[in-house]
Amino acid sequence: MIDPQLLRENPELIRESQRARGASVDVVDAAIAADRARRDAISAFETLRAEQKAFGATVAKAPKDEKAALVAQVQELAARVKEAQSVANEAEAAFDAAMTSIPNIIIDGVPPGGEDDFVTLREVGEKPSFDFEPRDHLALGETLGAIDMGRGAKVSGARFYFLTGVGARLELALMNYALDTALDAGFTPLITPTLVKPEIMQGTGFLGAHADEVYYLADDELYLTGTSEVALAGFHSDEIIDVAQGPARYAGWSTCYRREAGSHGKDTRGIIRVHQFQKLEMFSYIDPANAVAEHEALLALQEGMLQSLGLAYRVIDTAAGDLGSSAARKFDVEAWVPTQGAYRELTSTSNCTTFQARRLNTRFRREAGGKTAPVATLNGTLATTRWLVAILETHQQADGSVIVPEPLRPYLRGLEILEPTR
RNA sequence: GGAGACGUCGCAUAGUCCGGCCGAGUGCACCACCCUGCUAAGGUGGAGUCCCCGCAAGGGGACCAGGGGUUCAAAUCCCCUCGUCUCCGCCA
Numbered sequence: 001m002i003d004p005q006l007l008r009e010n011p012e013l014i015r016e017s018q019r020a021r022g023a024s025v026d027v028v029d030a031a032i033a034a035d036r037a038r039r040d041a042i043s044a045f046e047t048l049r050a051e052q053k054a055f056g057a058t059v060a061k062a063p064k065d066e067k068a069a070l071v072a073q074v075q076e077l078a079a080r081v082k083e084a085q086s087v088a089n090e091a092e093a094a095f096d097a098a099m100t101s102i103p104n105i106i107i108d109g110v111p112p113g114g115e116d117d118f119v120t121l122r123e124v125g126e127k128p129s130f131d132f133e134p135r136d137h138l139a140l141g142e143t144l145g146a147i148d149m150g151r152g153a154k155v156s157g158a159r160f161y162f163l164t165g166v167g168a169r170l171e172l173a174l175m176n177y178a179l180d181t182a183l184d185a186g187f188t189p190l191i192t193p194t195l196v197k198p199e200i201m202q203g204t205g206f207l208g209a210h211a212d213e214v215y216y217l218a219d220d221e222l223y224l225t226g227t228s229e230v231a232l233a234g235f236h237s238d239e240i241i242d243v244a245q246g247p248a249r250y251a252g253w254s255t256c257y258r259r260e261a262g263s264h265g266k267d268t269r270g271i272i273r274v275h276q277f278q279k280l281e282m283f284s285y286i287d288p289a290n291a292v293a294e295h296e297a298l299l300a301l302q303e304g305m306l307q308s309l310g311l312a313y314r315v316i317d318t319a320a321g322d323l324g325s326s327a328a329r330k331f332d333v334e335a336w337v338p339t340q341g342a343y344r345e346l347t348s349t350s351n352c353t354t355f356q357a358r359r360l361n362t363r364f365r366r367e368a369g370g371k372t373a374p375v376a377t378l379n380g381t382l383a384t385t386r387w388l389v390a391i392l393e394t395h396q397q398a399d400g401s402v403i404v405p406e407p408l409r410p411y412l413r414g415l416e417i418l419e420p421t422r
Numbered sequence: 423g424g425a426g427a428c429g430u431c432g433c434a435u436a437g438u439c440c441g442g443c444c445g446a447g448u449g450c451a452c453c454a455c456c457c458u459g460c461u462a463a464g465g466u467g468g469a470g471u472c473c474c475c476g477c478a479a480g481g482g483g484a485c486c487a488g489g490g491g492u493u494c495a496a497a498u499c500c501c502c503u504c505g506u507c508u509c510c511g512c513c514a
Contacts, residue, residue, distance in 0.1 A: 042474050046483045053483090056495050060442040071494045078494055092473095240471085363471095368453085372471080 001358035002102050007031055017105040020112035020320040031098040034091070041091035045084040052081050103208070103325035104355035107292070110320050110329050117319035118332075124303065125312035127336045132398040136339040137389040138270035141167060143400045145421035146392075147271060158268075159260060159275045163385075166418050170404075171278060171385055173411035175253065178280040178305060178383035182251035185301055187282060192231035192252045195222040200234040203360040205326035205352075212261045228252030229379045232283035237360040243375055244366055247286035247294060251382065254279060270389065272344065277385035284378045285362065288354055291376035295329065295351040298380035302333050302347040305382060309405040311390050312336040314343050326352045335390035346387055349380030 007014065011032060015025045055077065059070050111119045141147030146167025152160040163171050179189060201207050201223040206214060215224035225231060232252045241248060256279050267273035282301065286294050299315070306313045318330040327350035334343035354374040357363070363372040395403040402418040409416060 039474065042483080046474060049484090050482060052494080057443065059494060067494090074494045361472095 001099055001355060002105060003354065003358070004035065004099065006105075007035060007099075014102065014105055017320070018102075020106055020110065021103065021323070022112075022114060022321040023103065027098065027101050031095070031102060034095040034098040038088075038091040038095040041084070041088040045081070045088040048077070048081045048084050052077055100202075100359075103205075103323070104328045104353060106320045106323065107329040107351065107353070110323070111317060112321075113319040114321040115319065118316040118322070119319075121315040121317055121331070123312075123314040125307065125310075125336075127312045128338055128394050130338070130396075130398075134338050134393060134396060135400060136270065137272075137337075137392045140392045140396055140400065140402060141270070141388075143420045143422065144392075144402065144418050146170065146388075146418070149270070156275075159273065161271055161274060165421070166412075166415075167388070169412055169415075170388060170391070170408070170418070173408045174383050174387055174391070175278055175280055176411045177407055179251060179253065181301065181305060182280065182282060182382055185249070187249040187251035190228075190232065190235070190250050190252045192225075192228040192235075192254045194225050194228075194231070194254050194257065195220075196225055196230055196234060197222065200230060200237065200360070201225075203237065204230045204233045204356055205324060205359070206230065208325040210324070213259050215257050215259055224257040225254070226258045227256050227279060227379075228254035228281045229283060232281065232379070233356050233360055233377060236285060236362045238362075240363045240365065240372055241285060241375065243285050243287055243364045244368075247284045247290070249285075250283045252281045252283060254281070256384075271385060272389055274385070279384040280382045282349075282378075282380045282382050285357075285364075285375045286378065287364065287366070288374070288376040291351050291353060291378060294376075294378050295331070295349060298349045298378060299331050299333070302349060302380055302382065306333060306335060306346065308407045309387075309391060311346075311394055313346070324350070326350070326355050328353045328355065335387070336394070337390055338393045344386075344389070346384070346390060347381035350378065352377045352379070 002014065007028070011028050014028050018025050018028065052074070055070075055074050059067060059074070062070055111117050135143070138147060138149065144167070145165045146163065148162040148164050152162050155162075183189065195217070198207075198221060201214065206223075206226065214226060216222075217224070223230075229252070231254070232250050235250065236248070255276060257276050258274075260273055260275060263273060271277070282298055284294050284298065303313070303315065313333050313335045316332050316334065318327075318332060323330050330348060330350045332345050332349075333347040335346045336342075337344045353376050356377045357374040362375050362377070364375045365372055391405065392402050395405060397403065400420040404412060404416055404418060
């Protein structure tokens, strides 16, 4: 939800943002009209209601024998109040609908355009080179007894897999390493629900353009989350929290579920694009004044993770049209995947400014006793199952073994090399 | 799955049977001030959230889990939903 005050005072800013996203400008004018209609309807209702209340007090105080006459007199007013109330309710609902159709306003400097219009901020690390034909992550995973796609398909269908043996251990090592990194940075770990109510899913903005990406359990009216961001954003919904002294930082550990609708034929091999995976997600609630700095901080933590694992990567500033509805700016860190000769997204970090917080009603006070204001929320990946792809491919050797990046070894009881099992 | 109890302003509670100065009393906590040479105690006052009108001062409205209904009038009566607790059953 964008700021309604901004809608009234500076709609041109919103129109500009819409243009950069390649989205409709008309929705802005529709929202302005709906706002006007809503306020008129509320005023009309409240005037009538005040009249009715005043009359009610008169009736209560009147002598018994006069009550009947007074009551008869006010019945017509009661009907008008009821009518005005329903008009106001409808106007309110129409305004909400108009407002929720507007995505977040992009931050100045975000490149305009669509998916391919991103700007590369930097490339870091040396792309690995091999004096042998490198195996892709699935070939390696099978050789190492780490990934079993066949049985995943047998049990659950396409895009499902088993992590087996060192594969399972490697994922847990990565996740725990990420968790420790988050702990060192002052994040509070949370293991989150992965089924959430419609209003939470709605509030985080995932039911917009990409609604068909989300699993829905109709019998229970619950959504399976594609990231713990959803639960983390909902954590403080309808609360006034204390972030005046510094951010509230959480690290959410959860399984994530994605339908991958519309991606048939893409990344069908291996665990690049799957229906279910693990993720450790950072989430910050913060004074909006400090949101940009926090965004940089999250990005720095992500880059630190990739660097420590010896992965080559680039950082991109996602174009406006490729942002989700909640994000005002998004940086992706993409690791080099040798057998694809391409960078693939390993992390993403979004500054949602006050957009999510407005929808989910999460506020703070800048000073004790002062007015409430929506907080800013930011999120960012710290590790996911997909990282195994880059780790395996980058650190492979001619014999099919894989050198374990140094930081993960403590989480693997000192294991330094993953050896082929066949 | 069955039976029952409950959900009030940060916390704890009163009010609900018998609808009407109850947006709501009390205690604790909180904030400001006063008093007592410290500590403790005491006194006075203030406190919620959201929305609408207004430059402001201020005025008005909504909110007693949520949503409907009855009524001139609902925390209070009726219905539905959600949640919590207790007991029984079932269970990976």
